Structure formats: C-alpha cells, structure tokens
Amino acid sequence: MSAVPLPTLPRLKTIYDVLYLNERIRLGSGPSYADEIVDPDGSYAALVRILDGTRSVSELQGQLTESLDPDEVLDALRQLLAGGFLEDAAEVPPDNLSGSDLKRYAPNLDFFRTVVAPGESCFTPQSKLKDTRVLLLGLGGIGSNVCMALAELGIGHIFAVDFDRVELSNLNRQVLYSTDVIGQRKADAARQRIRSFNPDIEFEVSDRRLTCLEDVREAVDQARPDFVFCLADKPNGLIDFWVNEVCVQSSVPYAAASVSARVGTAYTVVPGKGPCYQCRIDSEIALAPELQEPLDYIRENHINARNAAMGPPCMFLAYFLSYEMLRHRLDFMGEILASHRLLEVDFVTFAQQWHDFERRPDCRVCGAVPAVGMTYPA
Known part of the structure; x- marks a missing residue:
C-alpha cells in the first residue's frame, strides 16, 4: 500500500485510456498498456467511471455504497495511487507556469504524468525546466x-x-x-x-x-x-x-x-x-x-x-x-x-x-590537484 496521502479530489490521469473489457478494466491501450484491474462484477468499473476529479474521497464512498463498501473504495484508491494512475484535481500549478505555459506544454505534462513518482505533481518538472x-x-x-x-x-x-x-x-x-x-x-x-x-x-x-x-x-x-x-x-x-x-x-x-x-x-x-x-x-x-x-x-x-x-x-x-x-x-x-x-x-x-573511460587521478583538469589557467597553443 502507498504511504502517500490520497488526493483531495482523486482523478484518473487522463493520459491513460480506459478500456472496459470482459470482466476486467484496462488502463492504457495498445501492446504496452499500463495495467489491468480484474473486475468480474463491474464494481470497480463504477469507481473508475467517476474518478473525474469532481468528488472527494468521502463523496466517492457515499456514491458507491451499492457496489463497494467504504474500505474497498479506500483500498482501490490507494492501489491506483501507488500504481501512479491518480492525481489531485485540486492541485494548483506553480506560480511560474502561466496559463499559456499549461497549454503549450500540455504534452510535456502528460509525459511527466507517466514517469513521476506516485503522488508527485506533473507540474513540478515543467516548473523546474522553466527555472x-x-x-x-x-x-x-x-x-x-x-x-x-x-x-x-x-x-x-x-x-x-x-x-x-x-x-x-x-x-x-x-x-x-x-x-x-x-x-x-x-x-x-x-x-x-x-x-x-x-x-x-x-x-x-x-x-x-x-x-x-x-x-x-x-x-x-x-x-x-x-x-x-x-x-x-x-x-x-x-x-x-x-x-x-x-x-x-x-x-x-x-x-x-x-x-x-x-x-x-x-x-x-x-x-x-x-x-x-x-x-x-x-x-x-x-x-x-x-x-x-x-x-x-x-x-x-x-x-x-x-x-x-x-x-x-x-x-x-x-x-x-x-x-x-x-x-x-x-x-x-x-x-x-x-x-x-x-x-x-x-x-x-x-x-x-x-x-x-575512467577518471584519471593525474588529470591536469579534474585530478587530485587540478591545474588552474592551463596554457594552450595560440
């Protein structure tokens, strides 16, 4: 289980296509899809379908009482978070990223969504690049x-x-x-x-x-x-x-x-x-x-x-x-x-x-006692 706190407004990262297949849910499409969820009765599909960032954790639990109990909702959210599939729709981008930046670099942000650690923001690396x-x-x-x-x-x-x-x-x-x-x-x-x-x-x-x-x-x-x-x-x-x-x-x-x-x-x-x-x-x-x-x-x-x-x-x-x-x-x-x-x-x-190549201890530039102001042919 992930020790990272659950998002305030959990949202399935939109970079992942969701395929509702026979008794399973596939996150991502193509031969290199990200993961699959076994779902014989469709109860987890009910959760995935409403992970659009408009509901809090408690609101998700309240809406899913007919298919999942509250602990099952928490467990599913934690597993999705640990797998890197959830983000927080309540997150505010860093101040140095303008509205224009968010549109221009939207594909960059989607890439970062696939590689940042669970719970980490996709905006942070783009903000660092801007700095x-x-x-x-x-x-x-x-x-x-x-x-x-x-x-x-x-x-x-x-x-x-x-x-x-x-x-x-x-x-x-x-x-x-x-x-x-x-x-x-x-x-x-x-x-x-x-x-x-x-x-x-x-x-x-x-x-x-x-x-x-x-x-x-x-x-x-x-x-x-x-x-x-x-x-x-x-x-x-x-x-x-x-x-x-x-x-x-x-x-x-x-x-x-x-x-x-x-x-x-x-x-x-x-x-x-x-x-x-x-x-x-x-x-x-x-x-x-x-x-x-x-x-x-x-x-x-x-x-x-x-x-x-x-x-x-x-x-x-x-x-x-x-x-x-x-x-x-x-x-x-x-x-x-x-x-x-x-x-x-x-x-x-x-x-x-x-x-x-290996670092040379006798290197005149980066060795133990680097020379300063080396001379070169004119």
Missing part, C-alpha cells in the same frame, strides 16, 4: 537543433553564442534558419526565430567568436548556467578543451557532440562524478601516442574539416544531448548515459558503440 538556465555554445548543425529542442521543452533561460553568418549550405541541417535570412548574423536570425517560436522564454544571444579560455569563462560567468552545451567547432582542437576546463572548474555539467560525415559522437561531463574531456583525450593518447602529432598540427595550423554533416544525424545527436540535460535536471529521468563513456554512431548502418 533552468542553459548556455549553448554554437548555433550550427547540432546547436540549432538543440536550441529548438530547448525551446520546445520550455527551458526558461537560454544564452547562446555564435559569431557566424547564415549561408545557403547551412540549411541542410541548421533548423533555426530559412532562406530569407541568408547573409544575416546567426545571432540575429536565431533571436528572431526563437522569439517567434516561443516568446515566453528568455533567449539571449551573443554575437562573438570564442578565441581563448577566458572568452569561454566570460560566457559561463555571464550566463550562470545549470548546464552547458559545447557545440562550437572553432577553433578546432582547442574549443573542447577550453569548455571542459571552465566547466570543471565552475562545477557546471556539459554535453558535447559532433558529426564527421557518417560518424557522430556524443559525451557528457559531470564535474566530480566522472572523467572529463581531458581524461578521455589523455587516455586515448596514452594508448596511441601517435594521436598527439595530428592534434598539435590541427591546433597550430587552424585546420577545420569541410562539413559533410546531413540533417538527420545532427537532429539525432541534438535530441540525445537534450535528454542528457533532462536527466541531470530531473532526477526521475534516470542516470546520465554518457558521463563515463563516449557514444559513437555510424549513421549509414546505425551501428552504435559505447567507449568507456
């Missing part, structure tokens, strides 16, 4: 998809950074932009798009190039984020290291991804709870020292590979990273998937591999 602050570095292929996902989720405060202009060749994957904004600054086009798409969130964007560690630190200090997305690809061979160092030192988790033609990768760093990006790179070079030379060459010669990313891989990785952020912000979503490993996807065969 969430995110820093988005890069509004390109993956970054623009992440930006839209954040606006869809109702992330209340998004701070983005990008220095580029919209080009026609961006439009195969960068969903923030359209043909009529070609030539505009991405910062301006993104601001216009997000304000049009979801005017109820706070969206700030900085039109600047990140050229050094201190630039990244300034962006993090300005955004004061709960979570960071590292999706900038310039300067190649440096930006990932800068973001990693700043986020580890600031104790801010971040997620990153990239697509190189057919292969995409994604990872998440949670400072203090797993390896950082420097740990992974140091481990890879320790196993294959020959990797150091091309990394140095890329840094010294400012090498940036020609872009061969198509739209679907960018969208896939963007939504994967968005779920990593959700797992961090909402406990009931489970553990972050890529905090100790790198996800690699072949987008031709869709073969997926996980590459495990």
